[in-house]
């Protein structure tokens with residue numbers, strides 16, 4: 001039988017470290033983009049770190065995830081290496097996708113990360129397929145599908161969720177509800193407040209957790225993943241969250257489609273600040289230990305950026321490679 | 326407005342699109358616009374800026390991220406008396422709504438024995454060159470031109486962006502207007518009045534005597550640059566901006582080839598199975614005896630659009646690709 005992950009101090013420390021890694025990675029990527037070193041579109045995950053770290057705490061390499069256009073955090077939490085990630089964002093040959101995918105398609109099959117996705121709503125059917133495969137191959141692995149509130153309006157989610165419930169597939173649909181699809185607020189893109197309400201219509205449990213609280217996400221995910229591994233079918237896990245940055249790129253404040261007060265309100269609930277306060281309060285990590293995490297992560301990032309900068313560009317002869325097996 | 330020297334007014338491609346949509350909304354009381362982030366945000370590329378403010382939320386709709394829903398909404402509304410302007414942010418998202426486009430929008434009139442009329446204008450953005458990788462950079466005009474019932478146009482200049490959108494909206498058929506993301510900042514002369522660029526009519530943008538380049542979209546500008554380079558080797562190339570891909574102005578192309586005797590079709594889309602094959606076939610069917618060389622084709626390699634700028638710039642055809650292809654076709658040295 002499978003084991004569920006318990007919320008030990010080590011797990012809490014791992015989750016903290018994971019959130020710090022994501023935050024620093026994204027901050028650095030944002031700066032590098034502004035410096036013109038990263039081409040294309042970057043959708044950053046700052047503010048939403050608790051979700052990736054809380055869910056991924058339960059997953060092994062053999063479990064799969066599907067991600068979104070906002071995918072760096074998911075890959076980091078699944079074990080992605082900074083150096084190959086930065087290299088990919090730079091379009092270098094040493095990147096996870098040999099420079100062919102970039103931010104929007106960053107992936108690593110060995111880590112069970114079935115790709116960021118440029119198509120909103122691209123993930124749910126693929127995660128359902130991975131879950132089908134897990135069941136078909138008689139493993140007890142689970143697929144977790146991350147998608148936004150905006151993506152919940154794509155027909156692909158409806159088809160995938162219905163099929164997953166019907167076939168009792170080991171998949172968890174994790175809605176990262178940050179209140180916006182691009183520049184359109186949730187109130188202007190759907191007539192419901194809780195995406196989890198949809199679960200009933202598919203015949204699966206719908207659970208809502210505070211997506212700014214990694215422990216709440218961890219607990220919600222534990223139950224959903226246990227249910228999936230036990231063969232009892234999918235769950236829709238909605239995490240209420242907020243993105244601190246703009247839809248694309250960095251600028252978080254002074255935007256026309258949301259008020260600075262709203263941003264401030266959510267920033268007071270910063271998932272990392274809240275988590276660290278608890279760690280200190282409960283004497284799980286002392287301040288010095290927390291600071292050491294930041295220092296380590298900063299060093300890792302610095303080395304990774306250097307690796308990416310020094311890596312070679314892909315050769316144009318590779319353009320027609322990897323089209324077919 | 327024209328300035329004191331009466332110089333014709335200049336407008337960017339993006340502002341020409343904006344002006345066209347405003348014109349259509351003014352002229353057609355039954356027109357409404359619907360798409361993702363076109364209202365409050367003015368569209369991700371800004372061509373809807375101010376349009377919801379001007380025409381109100383009753384006529385300009387921010388939709389959910391539901392492409393199948395958007396196009397279906399347009400089909401049903403058009404069939405019952407509206408004139409929808411739909412927005413599909415990137416042509417790559419055609420996959421999300423292809424049933425509505427291919428099986429409903431394109432075929433409804435025919436299947437119903439001509440009783441349904443579908444005056445839908447579908448605006449969408451195509452093309453590579455912005456490091457947006459495989460799912461945001463495609464040129465998929467060939468998918469659409471293969472579907473009887475649709476009209477497909479592609480704007481290479483600000484003036485045509487405006488004129489083609491107005492023409493599309495006045496047409497009683499579904500018209501897909503493909504715009505190019507790398508041309509958005511392009512400045513050009515754009516008349517202030519309301520005018521339609523005729524659908525089905527190509528534009529000779531550079532007259533020439535002894536070579537014909539048929540092209541569309543961003544590649545029109547690359548072809549003009551190429552023609553200037555070729556002029557130094559004694560070739561005087563005529564550049565034809567097809568503009569309308571369905572219906573296609575075969576007549577203008579054939580007349581040119583009869584004069585020049587040598588031709589190329591150049592597009593940004595993948596060469597294999599691209600529309601260039603159709604055009605080349607038409608030329609050899611109708612002007613075989615006039616040809617001094619096989620019709621050349623330029624297009625992208627048979628691969629998705631890569632992300633890395635070094636790969637992308639080697640992937641996307643340009644003036645150099647055209648010149649090199651002409652040289653090899655005509656066996657010109659150096």
Ligand SMILES: Cc1ncc(C[n+]2csc(CCOP(=O)(O)OP(=O)(O)O)c2C)c(N)n1
Nearest residue numbers: 070118119120148149150151180181182418
């Ligand atoms: C099929 C498709 N439609 C539209 C887009 C353009 N687009 C990219 S991200 C986005 C918003 C997605 O919102 P949500 O799913 O809530 O995720 P978030 O960005 O908030 O993380 C849109 C509309 C797209 N990439 N794919």
